[in-house]
Amino acid sequence: MSLTNDDVLHIARLARIKLTGADVDRFAAQLSGILDHFAALAAVDTGDLEPTAHPLPLSNVMREDEVAASLTRDEALVNAPQTEDGYIRVRAVLE
C-alpha cells in the first residue's frame, strides 16, 4: 500500500493537522511502510466472525440519573485559553 503526498494531505486535513512539505514526504514514506506490514491481515480467514469492539461482554450499562456535585463554572474554565464573561471564547464558526 503506497500513500501519495495527496493522500497524506487529505488525511492530515481530516485530522486537522497542518503539515509542512517535509512532513508530507516523511509521513508518506513512513505510513506506506507501516501499511505494507498490515497487508497480511487481508489474507486471514475471518469467515463469519463478529468484530470485537471491546474485550468484555458489556452493553448498555445504565445508572440512575441523579444530581451530584460537579465542577463549578470557574473550575471548568480554569484551563481555557481564552474566556469572556464566564464563557469560552472561540472564533466565528460561520463566515
Add this chain to the structure above:
Amino acid sequence: MSDLWRLTAHEAHEKLRAKEFTSIELTRSVLDRIEAVEPQVRAYITVTADLALEQAREADARYESGNATPLTGIPVAVKDLIVTKGTRTTAGSKILENFVPPYDSHVYEQLLKAGAVMVGKANMDEFAMGSSTEHSAYGPTHNPWQLDLVPGGSSGGSAAAIAAGEALVSLGSDTGGSIRQPASLCGVVGLDPTYGRVSRYGIVAFGSSLDQVGPIGRDVEDVATMLTCIAGHDPRDSTSNPEPMPDFRHYLGRDIKGMRVGVPREYFIEGMEEGVKERISEALRVLEDLGCEVDRDLSLPSTEHALAVYYIIAPSEASANLARYDGVKYGFSDHSGGTMWEDMERTRAEGFGAEVKRRIMLGTYALSAGYYDAYYLKAQKVRTLINNEFADAFDRYDVIVTPTSPTVAFPIGAKVDDPYAMYLNDIYTLPSSVAGLPAISVPCGLSEGLPVGLQVIGNFFDEGRILQTAHAFEQALGGANTLPDVR
C-alpha cells in the same frame, strides 16, 4: 537511615508501623535520592516535593492514630497521564504543558484514601504512544541499569523511578505493553490488569478499548498491594467491573504445584535475542521444579497478526480520542491562524509530536471512507480470532508464560526514526492487550548485565493466579532484583 529509599513498600510499611522511622524521613530520603540521580535518569516530568512532605505529615498522623493502610506514607510515582487535581498533568505532550486538572482521577483518589505520598509525575512517551519514552516532549528517560539505554515505554519514567530508587512503587498505564515492557527492561515487576479491573476515570485517553492503569514495583508483593488499592468498581467508568474484588495479597505465598502452564510456540521467533531465550528456558525449568505442568507446545496461531490488529485499532481509537485537543477548551493554543480551522490545524501541528501525528493519521486513514472495512473492521474480526484462541487455551491451562520483550534494553536513538522497528518491541505484550487479559512481567535474570522479564498471562479477572505464579517464581529466584548502581 540515609538509605531508606532502598526499601520495598512492604518493608517500609512494617518499619513505619514499628516506629523505626517516620514517613517524613522516608519521603526525605526518596526526595534526596531524586535530587542525586534525577539529572542522569530523568524519570520525572514534575517532582512534587512540597506536596509529598505535606502528605507524609498526614501519613505520620495516621500511623500515630492507628489507621494506616499498607500504602500509608509510602512514596509513589504517578504516570503523567493520570489526572491529579492541582498538579500539572501533561501526558508527555506539549499540548498539555500547562494543564492543571481541576479534578482527580479515580486511581489517584484511591492512593489519597490509602494515605500514599506522591513524589512526582513520571515521564512517558507522549500520550503513551511509544516503547522507549523517547517520544516525550520533555526529553527521554534513561535506563538506571545503563544510562545510554532506553527504559522501555511508554511508562518508562514509572519503571525507571522504581529501578533508580526514586519511588518505592508507581503507577503506569498499559495499552499494548506500556507497563510490562518497561518493567522488563528496568528489571522490576509490572502488572497490566484485566480490561475493566481499574477505573479509567481521569486517565488521559489513548485507546479506550485497551487502556488500563496498573502498578509497578520492586517485587510482586508491592504490585499486589498497589493493585488492591486501585482496583474495583467506579460508576464513573461504565466499563469498570462490578464484581467483588479480592485482596490480591492473599494469593501470595501459595505453592504452584500442579499449575498448568502453557508456553505458546509462536512466541519463540526470529528477532528474540539468544540471551532472552536462555533466561526464559531457565525460567520454565524453575516453574517445573516448583511443580508446574509446563506444556511447551501450546499453539496460538493468530499471534503473528496481533501487531497489525493493535496498530490499526489503537491508532483508530486514538484519532477519535485526540480530536479533543483543539486549542479551545484547554491546553496549548495557537491563535495566529486567522480562522477557526487554521488555528486548530496550527495548534495540533505545534502541540503534537511526530509519533502522535503518525498514529492520528494512521487511525484517521483506517477509519476513513473506502478503507474502514479493509482495515478497521478486518482488524476487529481478527481481534475476535485472537480472543477465541486465548479462550480455548484457558480451557486447558491456568496461565500462559512467554518472554515480555524480545530484547533487553536498547540504545537511546537506535529505533526512534524507524516506527515499525519500534512497534516490534511490543510483539509479546500486544496479544493479551488485544484480548483484554491480565498479564504481569517479573524479572527472570540478566542477559549481558541487563534485565530480562518473564510474562505471565492470566484469564479474565484472574490476576490472583498470575500474582501467585509470579510470586512463587520470584521467591525461587531469591526475591527482588538488587537495585542497579546509577552512575
